[in-house]
Amino acid sequence: MPLRFRYSPADCWRWPRAVFRQVRQARRWTKGTVQSGEGMVTDRRDELRALTRRRSRVAVVLTAAMMIIYFGFILLVAFRPELLATLIVPGLSLGILMGALVIVSAWLLTFIYVRWANTVYDDEVNRLRR
Amino acid sequence: MDGAFGHLNVIAVVFFATFMAITLGITYWAAKRTRSTREYYAAGGTITAPQNGFALAGDYMSAASFLGIAGLVSLSGFDGLIYSVGWLVGWPIVLFLIAEPLRNLGKYTFADVVAYRLRQKPVRLAAAVGTLATVTFYLIAQMVGAGNLIKLLFGIDYTIAVIVVGVVMLLYVLFGGMIATTWVQIIKAMLLMTGAILLAVFVLAQFGFSPLELFSQAAATYNTPAEAGKPAVDVLAPGPLITNPWDAISLGLALMFGTAGLPHILMRFFTVPDAKAARSSVFYATGLIGFFYLITFVLGFGAMMLVGPEAIRAIDKGGNMAAPMLAYELGGEAFFGFISAVAFATILAVVSGLTLSASAALAHDIWVNVVRGGHAPEREQLRVARTAAIVVGVVAIMLGIVAQGQNVAFMVGLAFAIAASANLPALLLSVFWRRYTTAGAVASILIGTVAALVLIYLSPTVQYDILKHNPATDPAWFPLKNPAIVSIPLAFAVGIVVSLLRPEKEAWTRYAEVEERVHFGATGPLQG
Numbered sequence: 001m002p003l004r005f006r007y008s009p010a011d012c013w014r015w016p017r018a019v020f021r022q023v024r025q026a027r028r029w030t031k032g033t034v035q036s037g038e039g040m041v042t043d044r045r046d047e048l049r050a051l052t053r054r055r056s057r058v059a060v061v062l063t064a065a066m067m068i069i070y071f072g073f074i075l076l077v078a079f080r081p082e083l084l085a086t087l088i089v090p091g092l093s094l095g096i097l098m099g100a101l102v103i104v105s106a107w108l109l110t111f112i113y114v115r116w117a118n119t120v121y122d123d124e125v126n127r128l129r130r
Numbered sequence: 131m132d133g134a135f136g137h138l139n140v141i142a143v144v145f146f147a148t149f150m151a152i153t154l155g156i157t158y159w160a161a162k163r164t165r166s167t168r169e170y171y172a173a174g175g176t177i178t179a180p181q182n183g184f185a186l187a188g189d190y191m192s193a194a195s196f197l198g199i200a201g202l203v204s205l206s207g208f209d210g211l212i213y214s215v216g217w218l219v220g221w222p223i224v225l226f227l228i229a230e231p232l233r234n235l236g237k238y239t240f241a242d243v244v245a246y247r248l249r250q251k252p253v254r255l256a257a258a259v260g261t262l263a264t265v266t267f268y269l270i271a272q273m274v275g276a277g278n279l280i281k282l283l284f285g286i287d288y289t290i291a292v293i294v295v296g297v298v299m300l301l302y303v304l305f306g307g308m309i310a311t312t313w314v315q316i317i318k319a320m321l322l323m324t325g326a327i328l329l330a331v332f333v334l335a336q337f338g339f340s341p342l343e344l345f346s347q348a349a350a351t352y353n354t355p356a357e358a359g360k361p362a363v364d365v366l367a368p369g370p371l372i373t374n375p376w377d378a379i380s381l382g383l384a385l386m387f388g389t390a391g392l393p394h395i396l397m398r399f400f401t402v403p404d405a406k407a408a409r410s411s412v413f414y415a416t417g418l419i420g421f422f423y424l425i426t427f428v429l430g431f432g433a434m435m436l437v438g439p440e441a442i443r444a445i446d447k448g449g450n451m452a453a454p455m456l457a458y459e460l461g462g463e464a465f466f467g468f469i470s471a472v473a474f475a476t477i478l479a480v481v482s483g484l485t486l487s488a489s490a491a492l493a494h495d496i497w498v499n500v501v502r503g504g505h506a507p508e509r510e511q512l513r514v515a516r517t518a519a520i521v522v523g524v525v526a527i528m529l530g531i532v533a534q535g536q537n538v539a540f541m542v543g544l545a546f547a548i549a550a551s552a553n554l555p556a557l558l559l560s561v562f563w564r565r566y567t568t569a570g571a572v573a574s575i576l577i578g579t580v581a582a583l584v585l586i587y588l589s590p591t592v593q594y595d596i597l598k599h600n601p602a603t604d605p606a607w608f609p610l611k612n613p614a615i616v617s618i619p620l621a622f623a624v625g626i627v628v629s630l631l632r633p634e635k636e637a638w639t640r641y642a643e644v645e646e647r648v649h650f651g652a653t654g655p656l657q658g
Contacts (some may be wrong), residue, residue, distance in 0.1 A: 022633050026565055052645060056562065059226040066226075067386070070219045074382050077212060077368045078375035084208075085367030091346030093366035096427070099211045102219065103420045109222045110416045117230075117409055125649050 044128060051124050058116060062109050069105050073098055135445055137285040141467030142474075146284075149321070149475050153302065156313045160306035167511045170307035171238035171490055172400040177312055179407040183414025186398050188315030189483045190217075190389070190415070191322060191422060193275050193476050194542055199423070200456075201449025203430020205439050207348070207365025210430055212372065214423035216382055220389025221419060225412040228390050228554075231561045232399045233408040234651040235644065239487070240396040240553065241495045244560045244575075246647075247640035248568040250504065254495040256575040260552035261393040261491040263579050264545050266529070268392070269484050271541035273530025276477040278538075282451060283470040289531055296527035299482035303489070303519045308401055311482050318472075318479035319418065325472040326425045329453065332460040333432030341428055348431045352439075365434070377610050381543070384614035388546030391553035394487040405651055429453055436460070448539075485526065489518035537595070543612055544586055551578035551617035559625050561648060564641045570629030578621030585613030 076084060076098070084095030164170050177185065195217060202210030236242035241257035273292055280291035302310045337344040349366050356362035363369070372378045389395065399408045433442060433452040436459050445451045457469040493515040498506045506514075533541075556575045559566045586592060588607035593599045599606075610616075 019630055023565075023630060026633050026638060048645060048649070051649065055649075062226045063223055066219055066222045070215070070386065071379060071382060073215065074212070074372070074378050075375060078372050078378050081368035085364050087366070089342065091340075091342035091344070091349065091366075093208070093345075093364075095208050095367050096211065096345065099208075099215050100424060100427070102215045103424060106218055106222050106416060107420055110225050110413050113222075113226055114409060114413045118406070122406065129650055 047128060051121075051128065054124075055121060058113070058121075062113055066106065066109055069102055073102050135282050135285075135451070139284060139463070139467050139470060141464050142284060142470040143467075145468050145471035146474050149317075149471060150298065153310075153314050153317065153478075156317075157302050157306035157310040160309035160313065163309055164305070164307040166508060167238070167494075167515065169309065170512055170515055171397075171486075171494065173308040173312050175401060175403050177401040179402060179410035180414055181312070181316060182398060182402050182407065182411035183418060184319045185312045185315035185401075186395065186411060186415035187418040187422070188317075188319035188322070188479050189394055189398060190419060191319065191476065192272060192480045192542075193279060193473055194271070194538065195422070195426070196322060196326070196476060197279070197450045197453055197473060198448070198539065199426045200429040200433060201442065201446070201452040203426060204433035204437070204442055204452040204456075205449040206369055206371065207352070207431070207434065208367055209369045209371035211427060212368075212378075214426050216385040217389075218416070218420050218423055219382075220386050221412060221416040223386060224390045224395070225409065225416070228396070228557060228561070229399055229408045229412050230405040231648045232396060232557075233402065233405045234647050234649070235561065236400055238397070238400055238494045239490045240393060240557055241491070241499075244556045244571055245499075246560065247637050247644055248560070248566070248571055248634075251500050252568055253571050254499050256572040257553075257556065258491040258495045260548070260556070260575045260579055261495075262488060263583070264391070264549045264553065265393055265484050265488040265491075267541050267548065268394075268545035269481065269488070269526045270529050270533045270536065271538045271545065272477055272481050272484065273526055274533050274536055274541070275538045276474075276481070277530060277534060279450070279473055279477065282446065283454060283473065288534055292530040293527055295478060295481060296523050296530070299478055299485060300519065300523040302478075302482045303486050303523070304516055308397075308486060311479075311486050312398075312401060314479045314482060318475045321472045322476055323418065323422060325457075325469050326422060326429065328465075329457060329460070329469070330425045330428045330432070332465075333428055333436065333456070336432075336436065341431075344428065344431050344435065348435050352434065365431075374610070376615065377612065380610050380612040380615035383618060384543065384546045384550050384612050387550035387554050387614070387618060389549075391549030391557070392545075393491065393549075393553065394483040396553075396557075397483075397487045397490060429456065432456055481526070485519055485522045488522045489515055492518035492521070537591075540591055540595075544582070547582045547586065547612055547614050547617065548579055550614050551582045551621045552576075553578075555618065555621040555625055559622070559629075561644065563626075563629075564638060565629050565633070566625065567629040567632055567634035567637045569632035569634070570625045570627075573628040574621045574625030577624045578617060581617040581620050582613050585610075585617060589613065 084093060086094045088094060088097060168174055199210055199214050202213060232240065232243055235246050241254045244257050245253040276295045277288040277292040280286055281288050302314055345366060352363065352365050354363045402408050402411055433456040437452065437455045442449050442452045442455060445455065454466055454469050458466040497514045498504065498511055552575050555578060556571050560571060585608045589611055590606040591611050593604065593606040594601050
């Protein structure tokens with residue numbers, strides 16, 4: 001790929017504009033492929049894009065949920081250890097209960113994803129497959 | 131009690147010989163079915179979802195999980211549980227983000243996926259560096275752990291133990307390829323679950339089958355109020371493990387995102403027939419691994435109550451012998467022998483999975499796709515793959531011998547940090563980000579690897595614990611024990627910035643293929 005600018009530190013004041021140009025050029029290229037997608041119906045292309053977005057959204061939401069649960073647990077351990085020492089019933093501290101619940105929540109989240117993927121996502125993929 | 135350790139335990143040897151006989155029999159059977167590279171690297175894509183679920187669990191649950199976590203819990207109570215939780219939370223991430231795209235886009239290694247629409251040679255070279263760095267540290271950890279363990283459990287000399295492990299796993303990999311390795315993982319996972327469940331049932335039988343009774347007796351025995359100069363001890367609450375929250379978060383990030391970057395785990399997704407099977411297999415694996423870690427709660431507290439932290443520390447300072455000692459206490463010589471054999475089998479299985487993935491990086495990525503430009507006859511590919519396996523096996527044995535006495539937990543942490551900073555960002559960007567380019571991928575993988583290595587070198591663990599520098603005069607340059615919190619964002623940032631600076635038209639236009647194939651797999655409309 002021919003470069004539109006040199007990576008010389010002396011030119012550093014020109015970098016932001018150069019990067020901006022590169023990105024704009026890139027957008028033109030990618031746009032071009034969408035329209036000329038060799039013999040492909042544009043409707044199907046759009047639906048595929050929508051499916052990709054939908055899958056990404058589900059993946060990001062579930063990943064974020066797992067991160068919030070796990071790091072929430074870790075932050076409680078770090079900042080409120082005395083809270084986790086509270087006994088709920090003899091032998092069961094809040095800390096141990098929450099540790100077990102993090103494992104259970106990991107199961108639940110994977111179950112939710114598999115359910116969604118086996119039904120909604122797979123149906124959509126099979127419909128768009130040709 | 132001491133009598134059980136450090137000498138040749140006949141029952142353990144009998145159990146282990148049985149395991150060897152069965153697995154070598156399977157290897158013989160698998161060898162006749164391993165004629166193509168697809169069979170060698172990916173078991174011909176014929177492994178079912180439940181089988182792969184067990185094999186993933188077998189690949190992942192190393193001796194560190196079984197012996198290490200049970201030991202940590204038995205010595206410090208709740209603090210050990212922080213690890214068991216951390217080891218599991220990476221699995222949902224594997225499922226949500228990479229299991230299916232990996233199956234649909236790759237063939238034998240995760241570099242297939244990263245390099246799919248980029249220039250093959252540079253990307254594969256970089257990905258092979260990431261793979262080999264991760265696998266090397268993980269292998270050293272497993273080999274050193276194996277040597278120490280086998281020395282304690284069977285009374286064999288450390289060097290001989292390392293050589294035995296290396297040679298046996300090479301037999302599996304060389305002759306049986308992925309088919310034999312998969313079945314070794316499945317059998318090992320079943321043995322490990324059986325052993326852990328039996329132990330837990332025996333423990334709970336002593337406490338009226340109530341875990342809460344066990345926990346409360348442990349608290350009654352070992353909790354002490356604060357005294358002058360000594361903090362209070364509460365085995366059911368957070369103790370001294372987490373003092374710096376940033377350290378805890380950084381370790382958590384490495385555990386969570388490292389799992390999704392371990393080459394031997396990623397390679398397992400090419401052994402199933404389709405994306406749906408890849409998806410289900412992670413669901414099974416998460417269930418098995420989570421259940422296993424819940425059992426370690428019981429095993430750890432059981433060992434604390436029935437064996438006692440002082441006795442456990444007397445045999446091994448890190449507490450690694452807690453589970454075998456508990457077995458001796460509950461079932462005598464025979465049960466001890468069984469659990470020892472399970473621990474040995476566990477190590478063998480993990481090491482063979484690692485060796486197979488490292489040899490795939492050398493043979494499939496570097497030899498076939500870089501040196502031979504993607505075109506090599508099938509026979510040559512197989513021959514190179516097996517030669518690479520021998521090289522990896524010999525290097526693993528030598529590293530295991532040289533690294534005797536190194537801290538195993540530190541090596542595992544390092545492997546996870548490299549996996550999370552080098553492999554995962556490249557994989558995610560290449561699947562989900564249109565503007566990713568060859569230069570971006572190479573820079574991100576190399577800088578992720580180097581950043582993880584350098585920051586660990588500058589961390590307190592290496593500076594104080596290993597190099598024995600004085601903390602007062604020589605402050606560690608990097609304050610955290612695990613580099614993930616810096617190195618993961620850095621790898622993503624470098625990948626994105628370099629891609630924007632060095633645009634590549636072909637990588638953008640060919641992203642359309644990735645978009646198709648990520649949903650439909652190789653049978654999709656845009657095949658080839």
